[in-house]
Amino acid sequence: MRKVLVTGATGFVGANVVRVLLEHGEDVRALVRSGSDRRNVAGLPVELAEGDLRDADALRRAVKGCARVYHVAADYRFWARDPRELYASNVQGTVNLLDACLAAGVERVVHTSTVGTIGLSALPRPCDETTPLHPGQLTSHYKRSKLEAERAALSYVERGLPVVVVNPTAPIGPWDAKPTPTGKILVDLSHGRLPAYVDTGLNVVHVRDVAEGHWLAAERGRPGERYILGNQNLTLREILALAAELLGRPAPRVRLPYAVAWVAGAVSTAVANAVTHRPPAIPLEAVRMSRRRMFVDPGKAVRELGLPQTPVRGAFEDALRWFAERGYVSPQAQRKIEWESR
Numbered sequence: 001m002r003k004v005l006v007t008g009a010t011g012f013v014g015a016n017v018v019r020v021l022l023e024h025g026e027d028v029r030a031l032v033r034s035g036s037d038r039r040n041v042a043g044l045p046v047e048l049a050e051g052d053l054r055d056a057d058a059l060r061r062a063v064k065g066c067a068r069v070y071h072v073a074a075d076y077r078f079w080a081r082d083p084r085e086l087y088a089s090n091v092q093g094t095v096n097l098l099d100a101c102l103a104a105g106v107e108r109v110v111h112t113s114t115v116g117t118i119g120l121s122a123l124p125r126p127c128d129e130t131t132p133l134h135p136g137q138l139t140s141h142y143k144r145s146k147l148e149a150e151r152a153a154l155s156y157v158e159r160g161l162p163v164v165v166v167n168p169t170a171p172i173g174p175w176d177a178k179p180t181p182t183g184k185i186l187v188d189l190s191h192g193r194l195p196a197y198v199d200t201g202l203n204v205v206h207v208r209d210v211a212e213g214h215w216l217a218a219e220r221g222r223p224g225e226r227y228i229l230g231n232q233n234l235t236l237r238e239i240l241a242l243a244a245e246l247l248g249r250p251a252p253r254v255r256l257p258y259a260v261a262w263v264a265g266a267v268s269t270a271v272a273n274a275v276t277h278r279p280p281a282i283p284l285e286a287v288r289m290s291r292r293r294m295f296v297d298p299g300k301a302v303r304e305l306g307l308p309q310t311p312v313r314g315a316f317e318d319a320l321r322w323f324a325e326r327g328y329v330s331p332q333a334q335r336k337i338e339w340e341s342r
Contacts, residue, residue: 005066007031007053007097008073012183013112013168015040015175016211017072022046024215031062031073040175053093059100068218069101071153072112076142078181083141090145095152102161109161110217111153115169115203115228115296116143126203126233126297129167129226150226157224164221166213169230169296172315173207174322186319189240190247190329196254197236201293204239205231206315209308216305227305230298232312242313246320247329248336 004021008014009030018041021028029047032038038048051058053073063069075089094111101109116138119131138144153163176183182204188194213229221227234242237255244251301307323329324337 001025001027002068003027003029003066004068004070005029005031005049005062006070006072008071008112009046010036010038010040011072012040012176012178012180013171013207013210014070014072016171016173016207017070017214018044018046020208020211020215021070026068029062029066031059037177040177053089053096056096056100059097060103063097063100063104063106066104067107069097069106069109070112070214070218071097071109072214074112074114074146074149076180078140078142080141086141086145087148090142091148091152094149098153098156098161098163102156102159107162108218108223109153109156109163110214110221111150111163111165112214113150113153113165113167113226114143114146115167115230115294117147117150118167118226118228118296120294126295128297129228129300154224162223164217164223165226166210166217166221166301167226167228168210168213169203169205169228169294169298171205171207171210172312172319174318175207176319176322179323179328183319183323185239186243186247186316187323187328189243189249189252190320190323190333192249192330194240194252197240197252199235199237199255201233201235201295202239203228203230203233203294203296203298204312204315205229205298206308206310206312206318208315208318209310213301213305213307216301216307220305222304227301227307228296228298229301229307230296231309233293233295234312235293242316243320246316246337246340247333249333 004026006018009018018028029049031049031051033052034050049062051062075086080086119133120137156163170182172182210229241251320337324334
């Protein structure tokens with residue numbers, strides 16, 4: 001049995017990665033922060049190692065004896081009162097971990113980046129790992145920090161550390177406890193809190209496929225390469241229509257002009273920065289991201305890794321069932337989901 005380390009194991013993607021690794025017979029050690037919510041790994045046969053990405057000594061202890069490391073952890077926020085926190089965790093934290101991996105002689109590292117580091121083209125065809133990224137497309141400190149972290153991770157290949165980068169798109173499925181922005185769309189829609197939508201689009205993938213893609217990247221991925229872990233390109237209108245059908249409620253019909261959404265985001269973010277010091281209801285960075293459809297081609301991961309392509313309808317069904325079982329959705333939606341699950 002092979003010992004592996006997973007950072008970010010208590011998060012959405014990380015919790016699914018842990019489960020996939022256990023199914024493949026791996027001996028999993030999970031890096032968890034002191035005082036973190038550990039419900040996503042409760043009851044699983046994993047070893048917990050307390051530590052923080054900013055604590056180099058804790059990382060050296062966590063990596064010791066591990067053949068593989070899956071670096072899933074990240075500070076994922078559209079808004080931060082102090083953006084330096086994002087860089088401390090996402091960039092310096094990655095460097096700290098990879099230094100520990102290099103010193104310990106880890107056989108393979110899978111670094112979880114984001115589709116946000118993939119370039120967006122004006123061409124109608126979807127983008128892929130080769131599409132150039134232009135500076136203006138980095139709309140947030142989160143994206144900038146993840147790009148720096150990805151480049152840092154790839155630089156370790158020249159130093160002899162076999163690093164493979166995976167770039168998940170928008171995962172949907174169970175164990176989305178926070179929930180993520182994509183999961184929040186489903187939850188808000190169930191409560192009738194989405195009266196309108198913007199003209200945008202994204203690539204949607206079952207989180208289980210993303211988790212399997214991590215293991216496949218360790219097994220078959222080429223060091224120094226990036227792999228988009230995605231599936232189907234959908235407009236936000238199509239996403240809402242599918243979710244509304246499964247929830248048994250009407251989909252939003254009003255399309256909000258980008259300018260109106262931008263003003264709402266700017267005001268909400270300004271209030272957060274100057275008054276509340278709490279995350280804005282409408283983060284301006286999220287609005288900026290919606291200006292372009294983030295349509296990508298996961299063909300490289302499908303061909304080289306064998307990335308599964310579970311129908312996205314199943315991802316929505318699994319996510320809504322998980323949300324319903326834990327009381328996230330409205331009572332009306334919960335009754336429908338429970339009835340459909342019988």
